[in-house]
Amino acid sequence: MRTFDDLYAISADRKGGAAALEALLNRPKPAxxxxxxxxxxxxxxxSAAIFSTGLNWKVVENKWPGILEAFRGFDVNACSMMGDDWFDALMADTRIVRNGAKVQSVRDNAVFLKSLRDRGGAGKVFGEWPARxxxxxxxxxxxxxARIGGTTGQYALRRMGVDSFLLSRDVVGRLIAEGVIDKAPTSKKALTAVQGAFNTWMDQSGxxxxxxxRVLAFSL
Structure with a gap:
């Protein structure tokens, strides 16, 4: 497995130098x-990440004002209590992405977020979760x-500023090239190996x- 400095050099070379690479690197928000x-x-x-799965992001972006209204501003209390009547109305509402499993995920994830209140709330849990x-x-x-345990959830966390890795095709490709994994990681063993590699690179780079x-993504 290459050192972080070696990988950084590869990415910097591909992007036209260190300054150009640095301009492309996202930083997480403070906890x-x-x-x-x-x-x-x-x-x-x-929900935006889930609705976008299998679709062009622009489709959801263009529908977003209507989606926001249809789901009552994604009020967690309201969505967690979604009953059959509201669900049926949503499935007939042309403003949204009418996929039953995706609509149901809104209710399920509202229940999940409510459960985090006992731990200080979603923002506290996500913001203070150890990067290691x-x-x-x-x-x-x-x-x-619901439907947020894989890359869909990773994309959402990244957009919200949580310190995170994103197992995109390029990142997975680099991890395979470095011998960390041999295919897209789904098992606990493979994900543990991925975490270990990132922890090593964090130790090396600070x-x-x-x-x-992001550096890994730009290295291929």
Missing amino acids: ADIAAIPEEDWLAAF DFIGLLTLMKSEG RSLTEIS
Whole structure:
């Protein structure tokens, strides 16, 4: 496995130098800023990512004002109590992405977010989760949330500023090239290996998961 400096050099060369690469690197938000994000914004972020699965992002973006209205601003209390009548009305509502499983995920993820209130709220949980155990957060989201345990949830967390790696095609390709995994990681063993590699690169560089993930993505 190459050192972070070696991988950084590869990416910098591909992007026209270190300054150009640095301009492309996202940085995570401070934990305090993430903790202040209201839970309806988390539900909206998860739902936007879920609705976009298998679609062009622009489709959801163009529909978003109607989606926001149809789901009552993604109010967590309201969405967690979604009954059959509201569900049926949503499935007939042309403003939204009318996929039953995706619509149902809004209710399920609202229930998940409500469950985090006992731990200080979603923002606190996501913002303070240790970067060295990011796979633990993904496991929590997979077991207690709906359709957010994989890359869909990773995309949502990244958009919200959480320190995270994103197992995109390019990142997975680099991890395979470095001998960390041999295919897209789905098993606990493979994800543990991925976390271990990122932890090593964090130790070597002093950088965040988010920055390292971006460097890996630009290296192919």
